Amino acid sequence: MDISKILNELEEDHEHYFGAVAPPLVQSSNFAFSSVEDFRKAVYNEQKISLYTRGKNPTTHILCKKLAALAGAEDALVFGSGSAAVSAAVISLVAAGDHIICQQHPYKWSEKLLTKILAKFGVEFTFVDGTDFKNFEAAVKPNTKLIYIESPNSFTFELQDIKAVVALAKKINAKTIIDNSYCTSLGQRCIEMGIDLEVHSLTKYYAGHSDVVAGGVIGSKELIAKIFTTGLQNIGGIISPHDSWLVLRGMRTLPVRMKQVAETTEKVIEFLVAHPRVEKVIYPFHESHPQYELAKKQMLWSGGLFSFILKAEKVEEVEAFANKLRAFKLAVSWGGYESLIYPACVAIQSESYKGYLPFNIIRTYCGLESAEYLIADLKQALE
Ligand SMILES: *Cc1c(COP(=O)(O)O)cnc(C)c1O
Numbered sequence: 001m002d003i004s005k006i007l008n009e010l011e012e013d014h015e016h017y018f019g020a021v022a023p024p025l026v027q028s029s030n031f032a033f034s035s036v037e038d039f040r041k042a043v044y045n046e047q048k049i050s051l052y053t054r055g056k057n058p059t060t061h062i063l064c065k066k067l068a069a070l071a072g073a074e075d076a077l078v079f080g081s082g083s084a085a086v087s088a089a090v091i092s093l094v095a096a097g098d099h100i101i102c103q104q105h106p107y108k109w110s111e112k113l114l115t116k117i118l119a120k121f122g123v124e125f126t127f128v129d130g131t132d133f134k135n136f137e138a139a140v141k142p143n144t145k146l147i148y149i150e151s152p153n154s155f156t157f158e159l160q161d162i163k164a165v166v167a168l169a170k171k172i173n174a175k176t177i178i179d180n181s182y183c184t185s186l187g188q189r190c191i192e193m194g195i196d197l198e199v200h201s202l203t204k205y206y207a208g209h210s211d212v213v214a215g216g217v218i219g220s221k222e223l224i225a226k227i228f229t230t231g232l233q234n235i236g237g238i239i240s241p242h243d244s245w246l247v248l249r250g251m252r253t254l255p256v257r258m259k260q261v262a263e264t265t266e267k268v269i270e271f272l273v274a275h276p277r278v279e280k281v282i283y284p285f286h287e288s289h290p291q292y293e294l295a296k297k298q299m300l301w302s303g304g305l306f307s308f309i310l311k312a313e314k315v316e317e318v319e320a321f322a323n324k325l326r327a328f329k330l331a332v333s334w335g336g337y338e339s340l341i342y343p344a345c346v347a348i349q350s351e352s353y354k355g356y357l358p359f360n361i362i363r364t365y366c367g368l369e370s371a372e373y374l375i376a377d378l379k380q381a382l383e
Helices: 003-008 036-043 058-071 082-093 108-121 134-139 162-172 221-234 241-251 254-274 292-298 315-324 371-382
Strands: 075-079 099-103 124-128 144-150 175-179 197-201 215-219 278-282 305-310 340-343 361-365
Touching: 003 058, 003 254, 058 075, 058 215, 058 241, 075 082, 075 221, 082 108, 082 144, 082 175, 082 197, 082 215, 082 221, 099 108, 108 124, 108 144, 124 134, 134 162, 144 162, 162 175, 215 221, 254 278, 254 305, 254 371, 305 315, 315 340, 315 361, 315 371
Parallel strands: 099 124, 099 144, 144 175, 175 197
Antiparallel strands: 075 215, 197 215, 278 305, 305 361, 340 361
8 A cells, every 4th residue: 555545544534533634542541332232242352342442442543554554564553662562572472482583682672571581481592693594594493483583683783684584484383573663664574575573663763753652563463463462451561542643643754754864864974984083884775784785685774773983992082972962962762853872882881782882883863953964063073
């Protein structure tokens, strides 16, 4: 379906809400029925009929349908955070005694889901260097039930060959999940490449205004129905109707924002690559990326998030540079209006980053400000 049609029309029935052009915000926890028969129908059909907002809320429902359509999938669910979405999807697919293969250095809280939570319940895991596909094959065990990837991951931007991972999973009868937050479903067509479930932090590009925390899981009707009863209703990490409404609002401009962000990022990267104080830039769509070919093959868009390594002897030089920036705010996350930097030295002693990130790597997000404004800021701080 046409992207504009999805964003403008899909699941929207304006005549039912006074002709309002914005989708309705149904801020209600509960729904009443005019007969016992209707009430009973809803109790047995919670995914289809609004009974209680931990199940189907009409505003959230519109969001789910649009998310699924944008990804070319059958169905989707929305959660109160990306982390809730990841946890719900993974937990719904594995049981004690199962084994998960995951590429090394996924999103910090996804890593902890495996190492700190699922390990307690007898689920095994192996982390592999996913840049070499052979490592996935070598990690397969008779009880491997799930391959979890994040391509690219969000500090060092390593890719996995999605089609090869899908083929391997099919061969061993395992499911596949990809965290597609970096590219969005528009920038990387994972469902079409055969992935079973896409998970997203909607907090980032979809909501797009740094004012909501939300997550999504996208896939087949069958898998989504399974996650609805276990991962969503039982664990209960739901989104509020108001936040769903904000994500819907943000999503309407997603294609326009993506285009602008890519244009700006390209200019900023060009500037950084040529600067004598910059050792290298790590960005999937830059020719210097070791997996540039694969990136061009499986990604349609590389977005505003990248890292660069500053030529520095000491951490103090990195700190001085970061403290000088004004346009770029010092912060985690990405995907909103404002450009951000996250120097690894802020978190380098933490469990997830120790021994992995060098002290002089700086993650950078280019938002919607002009390229000239951002480049001027980097230039004065580098000097
Ligand atoms: C932010 C993020 C998450 C977690 O999403 P929240 O909405 O913050 O819970 C998961 N994966 C990736 C790649 C992220 O960047």
